[in-house]
Amino acid sequence: MGIFEAMLLTIITAATPLVLAAIGELVTERSGVLNLGVEGMMVMGAACGFIATQVTGSPYIGILAGIAAGALFSLLFGFLTLTLVANQVATGLALTILGLGVSSMIAEPYLGQSGIKLPQIVFPVLSDIPFLGPVLFKQDLIFYLSIALVAGVNWFLFKSRAGLKLRSVGDSHASAHALGINVIRTRYLAVMFGGACAGLAGAQLSLVYTPQWAENMSAGRGWIALALVVFASWRPWRIVAGGYLFGAVSISQLYAQAFGIGIPSQLLSALPYLATIIVLILISHNRRMTLINTPASLGKSFVPDR
Amino acid sequence: MKKLLFALATTAAVIGFSAGAYAADKAKVCFVYVGSKTDGGWTQAHDIGRLELEKALGDKIETQFLESVPEGPDAERAIERLARSGCGLIYTTSFGFMDATVKVAAKFPDVKFEHATGYKTAPNLATYNSRFYEGRYIQGQIAAKISQKGVAGYIASFPIPEVVMGINAFVTGARSINPDFKIKVVWANTWFDPGKEADAAKALIDQGVDVLTQHTDTTAPMQVAAERGIKAFGQASDMIKAGPETQLTAIVDTWGAYYIKRTQLFLDGKWETSSSWDGLKDGILSMAPYTNMPDDVKAMAEETQKKIESGELKPFTGPLKKQDGSEWLAAGASSDDGTLLGMNFYVEGVDDKLPQ
Numbered sequence: 001m002g003i004f005e006a007m008l009l010t011i012i013t014a015a016t017p018l019v020l021a022a023i024g025e026l027v028t029e030r031s032g033v034l035n036l037g038v039e040g041m042m043v044m045g046a047a048c049g050f051i052a053t054q055v056t057g058s059p060y061i062g063i064l065a066g067i068a069a070g071a072l073f074s075l076l077f078g079f080l081t082l083t084l085v086a087n088q089v090a091t092g093l094a095l096t097i098l099g100l101g102v103s104s105m106i107a108e109p110y111l112g113q114s115g116i117k118l119p120q121i122v123f124p125v126l127s128d129i130p131f132l133g134p135v136l137f138k139q140d141l142i143f144y145l146s147i148a149l150v151a152g153v154n155w156f157l158f159k160s161r162a163g164l165k166l167r168s169v170g171d172s173h174a175s176a177h178a179l180g181i182n183v184i185r186t187r188y189l190a191v192m193f194g195g196a197c198a199g200l201a202g203a204q205l206s207l208v209y210t211p212q213w214a215e216n217m218s219a220g221r222g223w224i225a226l227a228l229v230v231f232a233s234w235r236p237w238r239i240v241a242g243g244y245l246f247g248a249v250s251i252s253q254l255y256a257q258a259f260g261i262g263i264p265s266q267l268l269s270a271l272p273y274l275a276t277i278i279v280l281i282l283i284s285h286n287r288r289m290t291l292i293n294t295p296a297s298l299g300k301s302f303v304p305d306r
Numbered sequence: 307m308k309k310l311l312f313a314l315a316t317t318a319a320v321i322g323f324s325a326g327a328y329a330a331d332k333a334k335v336c337f338v339y340v341g342s343k344t345d346g347g348w349t350q351a352h353d354i355g356r357l358e359l360e361k362a363l364g365d366k367i368e369t370q371f372l373e374s375v376p377e378g379p380d381a382e383r384a385i386e387r388l389a390r391s392g393c394g395l396i397y398t399t400s401f402g403f404m405d406a407t408v409k410v411a412a413k414f415p416d417v418k419f420e421h422a423t424g425y426k427t428a429p430n431l432a433t434y435n436s437r438f439y440e441g442r443y444i445q446g447q448i449a450a451k452i453s454q455k456g457v458a459g460y461i462a463s464f465p466i467p468e469v470v471m472g473i474n475a476f477v478t479g480a481r482s483i484n485p486d487f488k489i490k491v492v493w494a495n496t497w498f499d500p501g502k503e504a505d506a507a508k509a510l511i512d513q514g515v516d517v518l519t520q521h522t523d524t525t526a527p528m529q530v531a532a533e534r535g536i537k538a539f540g541q542a543s544d545m546i547k548a549g550p551e552t553q554l555t556a557i558v559d560t561w562g563a564y565y566i567k568r569t570q571l572f573l574d575g576k577w578e579t580s581s582s583w584d585g586l587k588d589g590i591l592s593m594a595p596y597t598n599m600p601d602d603v604k605a606m607a608e609e610t611q612k613k614i615e616s617g618e619l620k621p622f623t624g625p626l627k628k629q630d631g632s633e634w635l636a637a638g639a640s641s642d643d644g645t646l647l648g649m650n651f652y653v654e655g656v657d658d659k660l661p662q
Contacts, residue, residue: 006512010505104342112346112547114529210500210526212548215342219499250502254509257492258459262659265465265493 007255008135012143013209015247017042017201020146021225022232022239023153024197029229030157031190032170032297036092037077039222040099041195045070045202047103050213054110059118059207063142063200066207070199071192073099078191082184085301096222104215115211118142142204147240149197154236166190170295173302183302198222231276233283233293242279249275335359335569336393337371338385340400341498347523347542349373351559352399352422358562359569366573377402382409389414395572397565398422401468407431418577420568423468425647427579434564437585438468439475439646440614441557441593442519443621444607445539446479448554448596449517450487451603452537457657458489459510461520461527463497465661467649469521475621476519477655479610490515491658500526511536517554528552537598544594555607556594563589583643587615622646627654 021038028035049066053059077095080086121144123137157163169176169186177183201221206213224246232238253268284290337356341349353371360369370393375384381403388396389410395418398407404424411419411431419431427433449458460476462469473491480487490513492506503522507530510518518538520527525548531538532552540546540556564584571577584590593611596604613619624635629652635641652660 003512006508010508010512014501014505104344108344111344112525114548117533205501210504210524210529212500212525212529214498214500214524214526215345216498217500219496219501221501251505251509254492254494254502254506255513257658258490258506258509258513258515260490260657260659264659264661265495266661269493269495 002131003255005131005135007251011244011247011251012135012139014251015243016143016146017204017209017221018225018228018246019150019240019243020142020201020204021198021222022228022243023146023150023236024194024201025225026229026232026234026236026239027153027157027166027197028190028194029298030170030234030295031166031187032173032295032300032302033081033187033191034088034092034299035074035077035095035191035194036089036226037074037095037099037222038194038198038225039218039220040096041070041073041198042099042202042205042222042225043103043216043218044073044099045199046206046217047107047202047213048199049203050115050206051107051110053116053207054113057116059116060141062116062207063118063203066199066203067196068199070202071196074191074195074198075188077195078188081301082187082191085303088299088301100216107213107215110213111215113212115206115213117211118207140208142200142208145200150236150240157236167295170297173297173300177302177304183304187302198225201225227276231279231283233290234295235293242276245275245279246272333367333395333573334391334393335367335369335572336388336396337369338375338381338388338396338398338400338403339371339373340377340402341374343371343373345498345523346525348559349399351542352397352561355561355565359565362562362566363569363573367569375403378406382406385410385419386413389417393417395420395569395577418572425581427581429579432568432579432581434568434582434584436559436561436590437583438557438559438591439471440586440621441591442472442475443479443614444593444610445519445555445557446476446481446487447483447610448599448603448607449476449519449539450480450483451606452554452599453487453515453517455514455516456484456487457515458487458517458519459507459515460489460491461503461506461510461518461522462491462493463522464495465493467647470652470660471646471649472521473656474649474653477653478621478626481655488655488657491656493661494522496522498523500524503527504530507531508534525549540594546594546597551598553594553597554599555596558592558594560589560592585614586611587617628652629654629656629660 045066048069049062052065053062080091081088118140120138120140127133127137165181169183173183228242231242250272253271339349343353356369372384375381397420399422401423407419407421408426411428421433423435424433494502494506504526507527511534516536518531520541525545528538528545528548532549537554538552540553542559544556544558546553596607620640622641624639625637626635628634
């Protein structure tokens, strides 16, 4: 296996949780809800995914547990912000802090245990293609799911009627309400989809990336996913581009260090963030494009007339 | 959550105390932790020390701890709260608590303070540290014997003297066996990020290192090493569970002996400020069992450990050159502690440029 192939494999593992959490948050934000609790939902998914795997011995049940944990946890956010109309920013931050605490508590007995790694699914013939084969067709289920989810979300948002409704809720909840769309129900579903994706991203951390449980193991990836949504200007395929760009820069700097390239490591470590800032500047330069894509009701609470 | 429970417990204790129902004659010894006491590394090692202390002197003292205290202004408040609540002796167990401890110590001259890994002392503030580098020297020797390619990978956290000292000790140990031995260093710029530490391990292994060591806190690098079938060293705690067929040995922090010694002095009224920097011989660190290596390598490691414990061998003894080829220590000369504690240069054999 060549060095570039090895690097690509590392990059894919690093980028997959970012893409997953970001695509979920994208749908949530497209419905007009800003959920800053991605980090908390992700770490809950990691904890529950790991626990379920250790208890049942099956990482596939672990995946389901991670998804369920993320979705249920986001339901708490939904109840507070949609039903009780609490402030979304404050509630999202609270969800992150709560998630970090609860996950540490429930998973404490599992600290230090070695987990079970999610097996690879190998496509015959396709995986024999030189270079690309092993990289793209010899991966675990969560990687395939991440790509399928992005394609699915893209189709749903821009080609389906339900997606159109969801976007209209995010752009103007009052008009959508007047048209007879159930704003609160749509937002509940979008929030739960976001939670499920963040939970799946968490399960990837504790089942594929590093098959173990460690407190706070998401280590800020939820925040990067949140930034990716803005980076992608709320367009699904740009999440993949952004996630892999971020992954590529942060992984290549580690390989460059090991190679002994002689550039200060602090600068190399800052590169992914510098790259993000540069792309954000380039995007915001085009004011009109940003405005078209930004959900106009983002972060605003909706109270239906009674 | 845990902090809240602790606050409630403290309040309850204070109420109990004022009601006169509490055993008032027991001295209170308190600990401030930077992480969670179950982090599997640094903080857990301190908490094991606290439990040993309780076991040894439990009839005369009671212990209390605050965990996951962030470094900075919060630390000052946390330490002050402990000082006010009647703690007679307070251990603050992270380098970043240094200035907060100094400030609180000045306000409470009757309370004794002990700060881990710092360098600022006062009449009621002592410091304590461990010569981790002695363990790294032994690891270096083992690596040189085990490695087929003569290249080891080193996952480092931040370019502070403590970490640079560890790298230099490892290389010096390795070169005492194989003068051409080299190490590749990757700076993760984090103490704790399982994903990034695993990525760093992959980057090193993909570029041909066949022994791995780390100065970061999670077992992720050990796991990657196990997956790729190379050998590795654990850090801060015995990580054998993460790599039963991978871990060669690990540096294990064992603070208990120090805590018992100092607390006994405190109880006897003989506590005085000091700057203690103990090593293998004092039992403040120990080596996890030497495993997954041939018997002759194991014998060599045990021999070196004995020599360090007896004082016969000092890891940083010349002739040693700096990375640029200039002389650091002449033949037979040993480094003084001051140079080690402020170490900001590499010795020969490190395939990396030191971040300044």
